[in-house]
Amino acid sequence: MQVLRIATARPYKVLIGKGILSDAGQIIKPLRNYNKIAIITDDQVLGLYAKVLKDSLTRTGMEVCVFAFPNGERSKNCGILKEIYSFLIREEITRSDLIIALGGGVVGDMAGFAAATYMRGIDYVQIPTTLISQTDSSVGGKTAVNLDQGKNLMGLFYQPRLVICDVGLIQETFLFREGVGEVIKYGLLADRSLFALLERGEMEESLEEVVARCVEIKGKLVSADERDQNRRQLLNLGHTLGHGVEKISNYRIPHGVAICIGMAIMLSACVHNGLLDPIIYHRLLKILEQYNLPSTFEEAGLKELVKAAITDKKRLGDDINIVLCKDIGNCIVQRIPIDELYGFLKKS
Ligand SMILES: NC(=O)c1ccc[n+]([C@@H]2O[C@H](COP(=O)([O-])OP(=O)(O)OC[C@H]3O[C@@H](n4cnc5c(N)ncnc54)[C@H](O)[C@@H]3O)[C@@H](O)[C@H]2O)c1
Numbered sequence: 374m375q376v377l378r379i380a381t382a383r384p385y386k387v388l389i390g391k392g393i394l395s396d397a398g399q400i401i402k403p404l405r406n407y408n409k410i411a412i413i414t415d416d417q418v419l420g421l422y423a424k425v426l427k428d429s430l431t432r433t434g435m436e437v438c439v440f441a442f443p444n445g446e447r448s449k450n451c452g453i454l455k456e457i458y459s460f461l462i463r464e465e466i467t468r469s470d471l472i473i474a475l476g477g478g479v480v481g482d483m484a485g486f487a488a489a490t491y492m493r494g495i496d497y498v499q500i501p502t503t504l505i506s507q508t509d510s511s512v513g514g515k516t517a518v519n520l521d522q523g524k525n526l527m528g529l530f531y532q533p534r535l536v537i538c539d540v541g542l543i544q545e546t547f548l549f550r551e552g553v554g555e556v557i558k559y560g561l562l563a564d565r566s567l568f569a570l571l572e573r574g575e576m577e578e579s580l581e582e583v584v585a586r587c588v589e590i591k592g593k594l595v596s597a598d599e600r601d602q603n604r605r606q607l608l609n610l611g612h613t614l615g616h617g618v619e620k621i622s623n624y625r626i627p628h629g630v631a632i633c634i635g636m637a638i639m640l641s642a643c644v645h646n647g648l649l650d651p652i653i654y655h656r657l658l659k660i661l662e663q664y665n666l667p668s669t670f671e672e673a674g675l676k677e678l679v680k681a682a683i684t685d686k687k688r689l690g691d692d693i694n695i696v697l698c699k700d701i702g703n704c705i706v707q708r709i710p711i712d713e714l715y716g717f718l719k720k721s
């Protein structure tokens with residue numbers, strides 16, 4: 374098992390290992406003497422892993438209650454949030470209790486937001502069960518709920534007390550491919566050997582190491598810039614255009630797949646603007662192909678895509694921050710006028 378430390382204002386550990394879900398009780402018990410634990414999950418994960426977690430917690434003498442909502446992005450809304458609050462009140466959860474988010478990014482974002490706001494904030498632990506949530510959303514404390522007008526528009530920064538990544542849970546899932554985009558992103562941002570490992574197609578057999586590398590890179594950026602004012606924005610590589618893809622496809626194209634298209638368009642533009650060696654772009658395309666991930670978006674023209682992207686919350690008045698790639702391990706955040714984004718990308 375690997376143990377990483379995230380050095381935010383209130384630091385916490387990320388434990389990464391295979392089969393550690395069944396040790397959750399022993400791991401969580403020493404954190405604090407919690408009276409009761411509220412597990413929040415979705416109806417799919419409920420049937421897969423809730424029992425193992427619940428048994429592990431009850432073995433250490435903790436009282437446990439469970440709430441599950443329908444799985445999928447559509448549940449990331451205020452109606453379900455209200456149901457979570459009602460459940461917490463019904464179960465008489467107080468500030469001396471703990472919430473556990475057991476699931477993918479949707480559960481993590483929703484349960485994290487509920488933990489941040491219920492009774493002005495109670496402790497929570499993330500137990501992510503997808504590749505995206507293990508490598509990305511469970512670490513860093515961004516919590517969010519979608520509004521009718523767009524994704525993640527209501528949110529808070531609220532760090533968990535602990536993150537437990539059992540890589541055994543993600544090994545077999547059909548969703549694996551959807552998370553590969555985020556791993557590629559970490560490779561491009563900061564890790565030549567991770568990028569090379571992806572090229573060699575060795576990801577599946579090196580999952581513990583891969584998740585640890587991603588968490589380490591994210592942890593460093595989050596520790597340096599907890600509230601996403603500067604360096605942390607590097608994590609948005611491929612995301613501005615990716616969010617445009619998600620939006621135009623009406624969220625049919627999942628986040629992890631959409632950002633692959635976003636990264637490919639951005640790296641191609643970097644090549645054509647003389648910032649990046651074309652070899653890196655072609656290496657990216659090869660990895661995408663290897664994992665059957667797209668690099669183009671046929672459903673909309675570049676103009677429409679840019680329009681959808683600039684309504685993104687990364688917009689700063691008339692400017693927008695984009696992430697440029699100059700080399701593997703050398704990406705920068707660049708603020709440009711919105712009017713210039715299309716011209717920059719059009720060159721590609
Ligand atoms: N907070 C952040 O920093 C951050 C970062 C990236 C993404 N996100 C958010 O995360 C969400 C995407 O996360 P996701 O891809 O994990 O989606 P998700 O939570 O919707 O999970 C996808 C599906 O997989 C199922 N599932 C989960 N674990 C499983 C397992 N081990 N085996 C089989 N099925 C399983 C779920 O029930 C669900 O149907 C988006 O809402 C996105 O906005 C947040």
Ligand SMILES: [Zn+2]
Pocket residue numbers: 509555612628632
């Ligand atoms: Zn992402």
